[in-house]
Amino acid sequence: xxxxxxxxxxxxxxxxxxxxxxxxxxxxxxxxxxxxxxxxxxxxxxxxxxxxxxxxxxxxxxxxxxxxxxxxxxxxxxxxxxxxxxxxxxxxxxxxxxxxxxxxxxxxxxxxxxxxxxxxxxxxxxxxxxxxxxxxxxxxxxxxxxxxxxxxxxxxx
Numbered sequence: 001x002x003x004x005x006x007x008x009x010x011x012x013x014x015x016x017x018x019x020x021x022x023x024x025x026x027x028x029x030x031x032x033x034x035x036x037x038x039x040x041x042x043x044x045x046x047x048x049x050x051x052x053x054x055x056x057x058x059x060x061x062x063x064x065x066x067x068x069x070x071x072x073x074x075x076x077x078x079x080x081x082x083x084x085x086x087x088x089x090x091x092x093x094x095x096x097x098x099x100x101x102x103x104x105x106x107x108x109x110x111x112x113x114x115x116x117x118x119x120x121x122x123x124x125x126x127x128x129x130x131x132x133x134x135x136x137x138x139x140x141x142x143x144x145x146x147x148x149x150x151x152x153x154x155x156x157x
Contacts, residue, residue, distance in 0.1 A: 005029065006038050010061060014045040021063040029057040072155075073129065074106045080155060092140035093148050098124060098133070100152075103157070 010019050019025050019042060026046045040049045049056040054141055071077065081101065084094035088123065101107040107124040110132070115121050120137040138146050 005036055008038075008040050008059070008061070011038040011040065012042040012045050014041055017042060019061045021061050023061050024028060024058060024077070025061065026056060026058050029054045069117075071104075074101075077101060077104075078106065078126070078129065090137055092138045093151065095135055095138045096148055097152065098122065098135045098142065101126075112137070 008019075008025075012019060012025070019040065024043050025039045026043070028049050030037050030039065030042070030050065036054065038142050047144065072080075075111065077097065078101070081097050084097065087094075098107065102109055102124065106128065107126045108153060110123045110125050113121050113123060113134075115136070122135045122137055124133045125131070126133065
């Protein structure tokens with residue numbers, strides 16, 4: 001299921017005070033009827049998540065002047081995704097990129113299955129290409145995380 005979750009309001013739900021750039025805050029998702037509602041709280045007003053919270057996290061209001069990463073167009077990202085399929089030593093990067101494409105709603109996770117060796121395989125569907133992909137869920141080792149982040153940032157900016 002897809003849910004539309006509102007962006008940060010930049011105001012504390014408890015005090016109404018505006019949250020300023022650089023300030024840390026907490027966000028909570030609460031089910032209200034058939035909708036998910038997001039509430040943001042300043043650190044001073046935060047008393048922990050309510051019992052009915054579905055999830056919560058801590059974040060920071062971005063600086064308005066800070067450079068934001070601008071991702072490449074979706075077609076460029078899909079082309080890179082295809083290129084990684086031909087590189088067995090970069091399957092962990094392809095897995096990370098596939099998660100990014102799901103998050104950006106370029107692809108949709110249809111199901112998870114297991115291959116003959118018992119490894120998890122994500123079955124992804126790309127409406128733009130009307131194509132289904134099977135991507136091994138190969139999480140990068142800690143030693144590769146920084147390298148993958150840098151490569152994706154360089155290639156996709």
